Amino acid sequence: MKNVLLTSALIAVLAGCASTDTQKPADVTEAKPVAPSVEPTPQEKPPTVAVPPKSTVTGDPLDPYNPASMLNKQRSVYFDYDSTAVKDEYKPLVTAHARYLTSNRAQKIVIEGNTDERGSREYNIALGQRRADSVKQMMTLLGVQEGQIETISFGEEKPRAKGHDESAFSENRRSDIRYAGDKP
Amino acid sequence: MHNKKPLYIRLFLLLWLASISIAHAQLKIEITGFGSSQLPIAIAPLKGEEALPQKVTEVVAADLARSGVFKIIDSGGVNPLPAEPADVQYPVWKTRGANALVIGSVTPTASGNWDVRFRLMDVLKESQLTGFAYQVSTAQLRGTAHKIADAIYEKLTGDVGVFSTRITYITKNGTRFELQVADADGYGAQTVLASNEPIISPAWAPDGTRLAYVSFERKKPIVYVQSLVNGQRTVAANFKGSNSAPAWSPDGRRLAVVLTKDGNSQIYLMNADGSNVTRLTNSSTIDTEPNFSPDGQYVIFTSDRGGSPQIYRVAVGGGAPERLTFDGSYNVSPRYAPDGKSFVFIQRTGGGRFSVVTQTFASKQPQSLTENGVDESPTFAPNGRMILYATEVKGRGILAAVSSDGRVRQRLSMEAGDVREPAWGPLNRSQ
Numbered sequence: 339m340k341n342v343l344l345t346s347a348l349i350a351v352l353a354g355c356a357s358t359d360t361q362k363p364a365d366v367t368e369a370k371p372v373a374p375s376v377e378p379t380p381q382e383k384p385p386t387v388a389v390p391p392k393s394t395v396t397g398d399p400l401d402p403y404n405p406a407s408m409l410n411k412q413r414s415v416y417f418d419y420d421s422t423a424v425k426d427e428y429k430p431l432v433t434a435h436a437r438y439l440t441s442n443r444a445q446k447i448v449i450e451g452n453t454d455e456r457g458s459r460e461y462n463i464a465l466g467q468r469r470a471d472s473v474k475q476m477m478t479l480l481g482v483q484e485g486q487i488e489t490i491s492f493g494e495e496k497p498r499a500k501g502h503d504e505s506a507f508s509e510n511r512r513s514d515i516r517y518a519g520d521k522p
Numbered sequence: 523m524h525n526k527k528p529l530y531i532r533l534f535l536l537l538w539l540a541s542i543s544i545a546h547a548q549l550k551i552e553i554t555g556f557g558s559s560q561l562p563i564a565i566a567p568l569k570g571e572e573a574l575p576q577k578v579t580e581v582v583a584a585d586l587a588r589s590g591v592f593k594i595i596d597s598g599g600v601n602p603l604p605a606e607p608a609d610v611q612y613p614v615w616k617t618r619g620a621n622a623l624v625i626g627s628v629t630p631t632a633s634g635n636w637d638v639r640f641r642l643m644d645v646l647k648e649s650q651l652t653g654f655a656y657q658v659s660t661a662q663l664r665g666t667a668h669k670i671a672d673a674i675y676e677k678l679t680g681d682v683g684v685f686s687t688r689i690t691y692i693t694k695n696g697t698r699f700e701l702q703v704a705d706a707d708g709y710g711a712q713t714v715l716a717s718n719e720p721i722i723s724p725a726w727a728p729d730g731t732r733l734a735y736v737s738f739e740r741k742k743p744i745v746y747v748q749s750l751v752n753g754q755r756t757v758a759a760n761f762k763g764s765n766s767a768p769a770w771s772p773d774g775r776r777l778a779v780v781l782t783k784d785g786n787s788q789i790y791l792m793n794a795d796g797s798n799v800t801r802l803t804n805s806s807t808i809d810t811e812p813n814f815s816p817d818g819q820y821v822i823f824t825s826d827r828g829g830s831p832q833i834y835r836v837a838v839g840g841g842a843p844e845r846l847t848f849d850g851s852y853n854v855s856p857r858y859a860p861d862g863k864s865f866v867f868i869q870r871t872g873g874g875r876f877s878v879v880t881q882t883f884a885s886k887q888p889q890s891l892t893e894n895g896v897d898e899s900p901t902f903a904p905n906g907r908m909i910l911y912a913t914e915v916k917g918r919g920i921l922a923a924v925s926s927d928g929r930v931r932q933r934l935s936m937e938a939g940d941v942r943e944p945a946w947g948p949l950n951r952s953q
Contacts, residue, residue, distance in 0.1 A: 458854040460722070460766060460780070461824055461854045463766045471786065492738065496720065
């Protein structure tokens with residue numbers, strides 16, 4: 339929902355990558371049509387609202403340290419209540435980061451698992467860990483090396499949304515991807 | 523449902539609460555339930571006590587009232603105050619309904635200290651039950667009062683008193699987290715660690731001189747052990763992944779911790795300095811929240827190996843864990859009772875509510891003690907009579923306590939901010 343545009347753009351970029359040289363993902367300088375080539379998922383808003391003109395001509399630098407890149411902007415994978423499964427809508431995001439990491443073996447990430455505030459703090463640490471691990475597992479299946487990823491958990495201790503309603507809970511059921519070179 | 527209090531008790535509590543909030547803007551205790559049968563006890567002011575900055579008998583009466591097992595009988599208007607057994611006019615106290623009476627005196631010593639004497643009298647038998655004398659400094663008056671309350675409690679109930687013990691908990695004010703240690707009545711709170719990152723899961727070493735806890739100050743959960751004697755701390759567990767849920771072995775030499783260094787959250791045993799790490803559980807699921815049995819032979823823990831989080835028990839030497847809870851789909855945070863015969867845990871009930879529940883190993887029957895709905899982190903008093911836990915009132919985190927029979931209830935709240943993650947310390951060995 340919140341990531342309609344970027345997810346759409348991502349899918350487009352990935353489609354582009356898949357047909358070009360995957361070893362040089364950061365070299366995608368040719369313009370890529372973003373939304374028009376991709377059907378939005380049915381429940382989402384129409385693509386005409388979502389596409390900013392600029393992105394249709396610049397493409398994505400696919401650099402986690404470049405604020406213009408989806409690898410910089412899309413770092414969060416959201417989960418259902420009591421679930422640690424990566425939902426389909428976040429698989430393109432995880433795949434994109436995995437591609438970057440397989441192409442940049444020196445790069446390391448920390449995946450930080452989070453939960454909503456309900457239940458035991460320590461059990462939530464373990465639940466958040468499992469959420470981080472499920473993102474890691476998908477990445478390693480895509481070829482990222484174990485040594486590139488550390489998974490940790492904040493449990494319910496560092497909520498991004500401070501509220502106590504379902505919208506806050508769903509925002510906090512999340513794994514974040516942090517690159518080792520990110521500014522603190 | 524337990525609010526039928528005589529007026530004088532209510533007045534007494536009112537005065538007592540007022541004095542607490544003036545004296546200290548820290549944890550404030552409110553009693554919200556009493557035991558079914560209460561021992562009527564009168565506590566006469568100690569002769570000479572009016573010279574003290576802190577009246578000893580006020581603290582004694584507050585301790586005994588807070589336990590829920592005493593009914594404090596009015597001791598006002600008795601003149602002269604009885605300081606020795608020969609001074610006691612028993613018919614007066616019998617008429618007031620007191621079965622027991624505390625008398626005594628306070629006199630300054632030549633060295634600038636105080637000589638505090640008390641006697642516990644049996645009003646019906648007109649005889650002394652116990653009595654002690656202490657030479658203490660002004661700073662030790664509260665502690666002395668707690669010791670007197672412990673002596674009275676032990677004599678009249680047969681149980682060990684816990685008024686001289688301490689508690690630890692985490693406070694959160696904005697983005698500031700503090701690990702604090704306070705007396706069991708909430709007084710004398712001291713911050714032993716302050717951080718802008720979360721702190722959770724403090725656990726007392728059995729001798730009360732160290733705390734283990736989890737701090738996120740280095741952007742991931744790491745287990746530390748900190749001395750309360752000199753403030754020094756060491757990293758006990760900082761492996762790749764998450765390090766959490768420390769628990770002490772009863773001899774204080776070992777820790778059980780939860781690590782993810784080999785993958786999923788599993789329970790490991792290690793020396794308290796972090797050496798000699800061995801894996802205790804072997805599942806492909808979550809195993810967490812370990813807690814040692816008082817005899818050190820078992821660890822109870824939370825695991826979702828059966829599809830939902832439930833309580834299990836495993837021998838410290840390893841082997842197949844035994845499932846202990848079957849009622850409900852979310853049972854977490856187990857802690858042994860000090861006698862090892864039962865354990866307390868948190869159960870999620872209908873409507874997503876969380877209650878404090880106890881269960882004996884013999885009966886396997888869960889008994890729910892609270893209905894607040896948002897209860898967490900239960901911890902037994904070292905005499906097993908009370909359970910301290912975290913809950914919420916009007917969106918604020920507070921601590922609450924309930925007796926193990928569910929009748930006596932207290933709340934401990936702060937003026938501002940949240941209080942959570944309580945752990946009740948061990949008995950004071952110097953007693």
